[in-house]
Amino acid sequence: MIILNNFSRIFSLLSLLFIIILSLVVLINSRKLLNKLFFLLTLILDLWVFGSFMMLSSTADAQVIFWDRFIYAAVVFWPALQYHFSLAVTYINKKRRIALAVAYLLSPVFLVLSQTDYFVKDVFRYAWGAHTQAQFLHHFFVLFFAVYGLLFFYNMIKQYRREHFRVEKKRLLYYILGFCVLDFIGGTAFFPAYLIPFFPVFLATPLIFSLIISYAIVYFGLMDVKLIMRRYFVYSMSLISVLVPTYLCLYDINAFYPRYLFPASLIIFAISLTFFARIKNYFYKFSNKHFFSSLYDFNELIYNLNNRLRASLDIKQIFQSTITILSEAFHSKAIAVINYEKKTETWTVVINNGFDFKRKNIPLKYQLAADAFSGNTPLAIASLFDIFGSANRGTSEYLEKVGVQLMLPIKIKQSKLVSFMIFGQKESGEVYNSKDLRVLESVAAEIGISLENALLYQSVTKFNVKLKEEISKATKQLQAQNEALTILDKAKTEFVGIASHQLRTPLTGIRWFTELLMQNKEKNLNREQLDFLNQVDKSNHRMISLVNDLLDVTHIETGRKFDIIKTEFKLDDVIQEVIKENVALLTTKKLTLLNQIAPNLMIYADSDKIKQVWQNLISNATKYTQEKKAINLSVAENSAGELVFCVQDEGIGIPKDQQSQIFAKFFRANNATLQESDGTGLGLYIAREIIRAHGGEMWFESEENKGTKFYFSLPMATKKKMAVTIKKETNVININNKIKKYA
């Protein structure tokens, strides 16, 4: 009997202790209605156990009745609160709301009634203690208790049966189990009131209840108080381990050696205190190892993630880093990243760590509600049901089947993609708690920013790549064009070679046979026929010089310049030849040609080319000078030791606005074309190129309608340094006198 008494006392004390701690723990996360209700329920349990303990220990009738009424003052609210709790776990509709209102209305009624003699009266004593007897109104309370108790279980079991998600099911199961213990075993507390001598095992029910709920809190995250549970677990287990032996020891010493109680108790307390710290430490470690292996520091995690993400601009790497860090924190069995493409409504697995998707494309066929994942709020798989609705039950079920417990939508601005990180169960079997969810919210925001950066970077990179491609394409095009041009240029050069031979040969034939004919050896050609032949010869000459000019230009164009073959020669010979060739026009125009260049001047240059220059300058001067005017040829030595030749005419001059272009290829001044229809505009260009090929330069001074002076310099780059003496001797050619000679 003593043991039984002890037993009931120990358990009632432990029940009290546990339930107080549990109620305080749950209260910590009191933002939720569920937690508030649970706290009130545990408060009732506290009062009930305390009252029962007091009642059983009481001896006087008045005391017994007082404590029993004390109990009922609390217990009357139990059915209503318990029913309310079931609604908080499941759902509320109109009917349920009415039922709840009725319960809350009846509770104060029973509160008042419970304090009357019509509720409990008289005391009945059992072997283990005293109890009141139930009266007429008490039956109604039992009925109220039973009806709302059954409604509670109906709600819970109904929800349990329709619940699809394992974790939610487990949670419900543990609630049901806990409340079963309370209501059915705890309900036996009514028996003594009806004179049934049932041992008050009910005193232990809050203890069992709190153990069941604690377990569920740790493993299934009930009421989001898991972390607090660690402290709760460590302290309560330490307390039990210390208090139970201490209490038993003291009790036994008191029973058998009451004289030594005081010194013994001192020793025992001392030992208990020493052990408490160690036991607490042991339980702390134990709890960490088995229940809280995923404890992590929120700030540290965010800091680490920040560091990692900052270093990366690669989308896959961003996800990979995040997965690594979250895996360390959560110890999730699986984490994956899936993408949802709004346009095509398809899901793609980007990264998969541990899920068994079988295929890369998840067979999900539903439209994502636009605002379903509006924020970066993590979604428990259970709530997907609410979001997707019954139409998409398959999706939620599929996700649950592969073991998804949590989906974290990651919103990226300006992206048609919605990415999700999906999380499997934790290795510890725990569910994700509110701290995890808070972390994930921050994580989602972080990743979102990083992904945006990465996408920006990607688009910049893409643009760069495109740019490079464009450039290389353009370069290739240019190269191809260049090659084509090179081929064309080669073809041109080849053409020049062919042309030089092929055009010159027939022109030579015409030239020579015309010459033979013009000799008129048989004297059988009349004057007119000879004149015709002269015209043929003139035309042919023009043709030949045209071909020569074109060949020269082509030579310059192809960068081969001129092949300058220098020899030493008497310049005067060349000049005389040129005069001879121009004598016809000189004579016709009655021009005076004044040659001031010393007849014995020897120069070292390419005689043919220099002749070409003189030919060009003299023929120009002849062409563009009006009748009876003069042309003057002279030479001087400049400060650099170069010979500077000058061909001066009194011709039409070069208009100022066209002077800059006079050496340009194919250019002919306006006034020149008016006067002379033929001419290619190549002569001066070639002449200057020839002079430049000799290392000299050509320039001019001109005034319109007054005349032009063409100068060209020839450096004295002689094989043997020649002493040039320019005699101031004038060599005036009287054209009119010479006509006969050349005619």
Added chain:
Amino acid sequence: MPKKILIVEDDLSLAKALRVSLEGEKFEVIEAHDGLEGLAAAEKNLPNLILCDINMPKMDGLSMLSAMRQTDWGKDLSVIMLTNFSDGDKISEALKNSVFRYLVKSDWDLAHIIEEVKKEMK
């Protein structure tokens, strides 16, 4: 004894014009129409002067010239290259083989060529 001149020219009409002019000046003219023929004719006749074209079938003028310069009989023969090429490489190659004069055909009258020939003969 008239001076012998060998004309190596593949264009028959040009060869004829040259022959007519030179014969008018009392030269003995031998004609060949490619390099090989020219080489054979030169060895056989040992002319006082060769007027030689460059671009010819079978053997071109420059090859003929360098072949001839290798021989005892041909190393000192007078040659005037008479061509319509004005290409620098060909000119410098011809000069290397001590050609007296290099003339671009189309640039010269027959009278002038005969003047050059007479100059060379002196």
